[in-house]
Amino acid sequence: MNQSSPLARREFLKRMAALSTLGSAAPLALNLAGIGAASAQVANDYRAIVCLFMFGGNDHFNMLMPYDLAAHTDYAAARGGLQSAGGLAYTRDALTATRFSPLTAQANGSEFAFCPSMAALHGLYQDKHLAVLGNIGPLVTPTNRDQYRAASVPLPPKLFSHNDQQSVWQAYASEGVKQGWGGRMGDLLASQNSSSVFTAISAAGNAVFLTGNSIRQYQISTRGATKVSALGTRPFGIPSSAGPAAIDALQQIITDSGNTSTSLLELDHADVVKRSIGAAEIVTTALDGVPTTSAGIALPAEIAGSGLAQQLQVVARLIAARGSTGTRRQVFFVSIGGFDTHDNQITTLQDDASAGRIGLHGTVARAIDYFYKATASLGVQNNVTLFTASDFGRTLTSNGDGSDHGWGAHHVVVGGAVKGGDIYGTMPLTRLHTTTAANPQDSGSGRLIPTTPIDQLAATLGAWFGVSAGDYPLIAPNLGNFSPSLGFMG
Template identity: 45%
Template sequence: MTKVNASRREFLRVSTALGAMGAAGSASLPFALNLAAMGSAAAQTSSGGYKALVCLFLYGANDHANTILATDTTSWNQYTTVRTTNEAGSIALPPAGNSGGVLPISPTTTQAGRSFALHPQLGPLKTLFDGGRAAIISNVGPLIVPTTLAQYKAASVPIPPKLFSHNDQQSLWQAYAPEGAIYGWGGRMGDMLASSNAYPVFTAISASGNAVFLAGRTVNQYQVSGSGAVPIGGLTGTLFGSSAAGNPLKNIIASDSANLFQKEHAAVTNRSINAQSLLSPAMAPAGGTGVPNPTTYTNPNTGNQATNGLATQLQTIARIIAGRSTLGAQRQVFFVALNGFDTHDAQRTAHADLMARLAHALSYFDGVMGNLQGTDMRKQVTLFTASDFGRTFTSNGDGTDHGWGSHHFIVGGAVKGNNIYGEFPVTGLKHNLDVGSGSLLPQISVDQYGATLANWFGLSTTQINDVFPNIVNFSNRNLGFMA
């Protein structure tokens, strides 16, 4: 009997993560079935004050070589030679000073003989970088141990599994293992610090659907929509034309039962109802006296104004952060995402629009955090980017293929900004980090990247070792980009 119960609980946990059960109504699946148990309101108070981490995942694999570029003469010549194909399909960007040219940046720490620039649509992000509230991590990706090109080719050291596969590398970035992983490092950090929150259910929150990044062993992700907490449909208002039908529905889906499966489902549903009733009034309203609505952004390809869904996700996160005191929250991990980075074709136009949306959303979020209902929260909230992998340096005509290492951004007031961390790789082909077609062998591991953030977040050395299983293989556990 004990074995049967254990299997039942594991089945329920996995079903919860996948949103596979439908008894609560299709509109409420992510909300009702992705919750951890509600915690006591008498939780511990963290001595470090409130802090939040926001993971921004760029789904599809961002082309790092057109996002952050080396512009010294040798590097630029290599870049234009390799990335200029034909006039219609070329993915090479114009040089600085030309119309639509790349935007020069001047990192505080120089790298001998190198100069750098950002994609021409990243102007708002350049402002954050120049202002010291954004930094760049160079050539980071999944690694098990420090690896040289010779070791990679000889397979003489452990290599991350299933390289160049979207689903597997998304999972590897978020959860150390290929597709099918159960625990992510955001959720595991939540496990360590959830006791500092009055309601642990609000520790790991996604505004972009289910993400293994936020799955912990004891903390499950809580999913919200652009409008905030998602209620179970039909419990309020009218149902089938009746204002009295809500109570019978609640009795059906939330009443106790002798059947163990129904009993567990009712318990989860009740926790869902209770959580929504707590979060909705705690969140600051959108617009007005609450969190300002994001402006539209300009699509660089059409010149038209459009709504930026990523900015809307970040507004939702800001509204939850604004309710931190009401919720008794001290540590929270959030997840947002931007899709569309698998740029095998028409990369120059597609990537320009993605860069415009990225920069617009990050600038909006920085502004909101700078004055969140009268409080500057920039030093307490750190956003970082992640992606499946980088892309090849060579072009397939008017796009690029799957790579490995990539460059990433960290944004916030606690970031030691206006700098590039890690040695920027040689620009071109056939160098000591080229694993094929200019795809980069990473020199900084995801574990090092995450461990640096975790140290700022308040995890101890022992906890970091638990959360990041490969960190013990790297001598540099803290990359130094957080104050």
Template identity: 40%
Template sequence: MKLNRRAFLKGAGAGVAASACASGLASSLFSFPAHAQSQGDYKALVCVFLYGGMDAHDVVLPYDQASYNQFKQVRQSLLTIQGSARQRENLLPLNPISHKQGNRQFALPPEMAGVKQLFDAGDAAIIGNVGPMIEPVSKAALEAKAVKLPPRLFSHNDQQAIWQSSAPEGAQTGWGGLFADHAASSNTGKTFTNISTDGSALFLTGNTVQSYQISTQGAAKIGILEHLSEDTEQAELEAALRHHFGKNTVNYDHLLHGDMSAILNNAYSANSAFDRATQAATQSISTTFPTGQLGGQLNAVAKTISLRKELGVSRQVFFVGMGGFDTHSNQAKSLPALLTQIDQGLVAFSQAMKEMGLHNNVTLFTASDFGRTLAVNGDGTDHGWGSHHFVMGGAVKGNDIYGTIPESTLGHERDAGGGRLIPDISVDQFAYPLGRWFGVSDAHLQHALPNLKHFTAPPLTFL
């Protein structure tokens, strides 16, 4: 193979992109301990972000006959398209232990039979009507414009950022990263504290800890080196480039050159260290994960958790992203397939944690831009606000619904219009028990969750 200049530059550019994205500036990256922290001391949070806005009305469904009839009246046009899948007799009824919702009953859709089993077994809980808020919001205050609201409500990019960081697009740190800032001191391999399978993640960006990115196949690769390694005639050039990416002793007069060099060198070293950890792995996983967007990423997370000893970590935060939830149209066809992916992925991940003996050590939770309207726009739904989310793991006080599930009608006190739910629980309130369980101090939680001080309700107790 002959490598011309254009091919070389193209490959080198890909290598720079992969390396620069793989890790931020870091120090003391790769001195691994000779033995692992005790398994009981390990903890991980896994955020599964559902991009586009999850229609919670079609996930936690009303089941008692009166509520279902109300729901059917509002959603008749969409239910007709959905057919038997949303008929009451085909739903999966829940029996939460607290019955905090009075006489109202709820169910999951038939695509989520596995999650229902996790819920019934006490391994999963539902948190009702969560969304970004600066301070508590009532319908009267909303209509009178007498309350502070998150900026640019119903905007995908801004609400994704606010969910992850309590600030709109352009935010610099996320609450997962700020949690990790506090917890990273217990890790020898600090670079591997925060790991994303979904590219650069605001959620994982802290003041001192950055995210390390992996693919579903493991560590990111430098394109030019992979290209060269295919041809033994290029061995000398490959060796030179590997030396270049791996060194960190070059002095640059220009500050930006030095920073870019440090990013590349650290990224290359991080990838090499991750590969070495993979090769030295002492724990394997036999659980079979489903193929697809979510299953592949959760498989990568599980495999990375299995390397906790080799990576030198006792606290980790993961970010997984899944798209497709902006269901303005064709919802009856697209959403069930997405829910099937969620169901199969979460069940496999739960099984993998049990297989590794880490069922009580890893807590997974879902998040999304916003919920969607109860009202139908034809064959889809529009941008909403509050939504319902799952929390899963052995530490979760499961088989229960926390918060409230508003009525499946229009015009009630939590309806901002069209069945767009006014949240009962803020993202900061939702995040607080996750941080406490993870080991973050109250003082640091107040810093990571700046709107928490505006809410006086007792903390959620799902962990």
């Protein structure tokens, strides 16, 4: 169990108090450099968390479905019928190959199935490398249909809004919030790394999930370091043959004006440029040692053109190069878009073998399967945990050719340390609420109210990552209203 250091904690609080008195005058360089005492944890091994975000709102009802006859009948009716009849529902026959019974017996002995396009996830589940999180989403306190409709309990802000719910999933607040729970974990563990720069890394552009109090995310492309200039393969177009002296000289020229300036803005800009050049060189050199053609790292031909798979590949390469970057704790962010399926949902999500098309669900499943196998080939599968997230789930009801914005959704957690082959949280009824057949989690139109909060996911991952129990409120602010762990990590 990782323990907090009282001395480090006092130093962290002292420095935070000092910065707060400066307000907007606090130099940006202080934030970029980070606060060394921010981490009050002790860690001797390597661990990484990867957030895979599906932008648009993934339709989890066509990702993971009930298989037992009674529940499947309710599911098909709510989804407007079977696909062959113009509805959204899969037939039971189509789900037979990907059916499963959780290790923990469900109510009425319920069985479930992944959609056929996600057969790769079914394989990981059967091998106990993947766990399902049932009906998870933003919650302030346990909530049911009656409480929601009466507004008798506090609710997450701006439900059903894309931008806001993307932010709530990543940071517990609507769009405009500055810090995410991945970045806050980075704050707490950054001192375990030789440089805080590589603690939080996004391969998918800016993500509030990765921004902490002192930690600032480092953004990379699928090809590696983001260059300050695109004139060549090295930072500023300097060839590798030029050596570090050329880079140092150019860095001095570019930042020289800041060395003698009395302007805080110029000094901070100079610090940013220095860090960008230095970080890019470190990352480029590190990734040169792990080529994309490396055994276990090379992408299978089927997904070689997938942007998501390419993002996960560069993450795997950075993990392999952790010795070169001096990191023991890292949080990563990757993403894929296109999940706002108000129409054309079946074509968008599902594979079509006859047309040689891989849908979004197939793309996600194959990329996750590749990434787990890549970590296994590196011997770090027990040190890396990936989880999926999305704006929200979608409605159980069909709008004719798709589904609309929902709330709770099913997600997965993958890794060697995951207690796989099971479902964590409470699986909901897959039927619409009626006066004769109540569904206490149906807020209307099959928008399921979550039964598992994001806070429990964050705290469970945080404990594995090395966050001390006393610091849970920093990464899971609503945890006091729920049990502290979902129990899916070994």
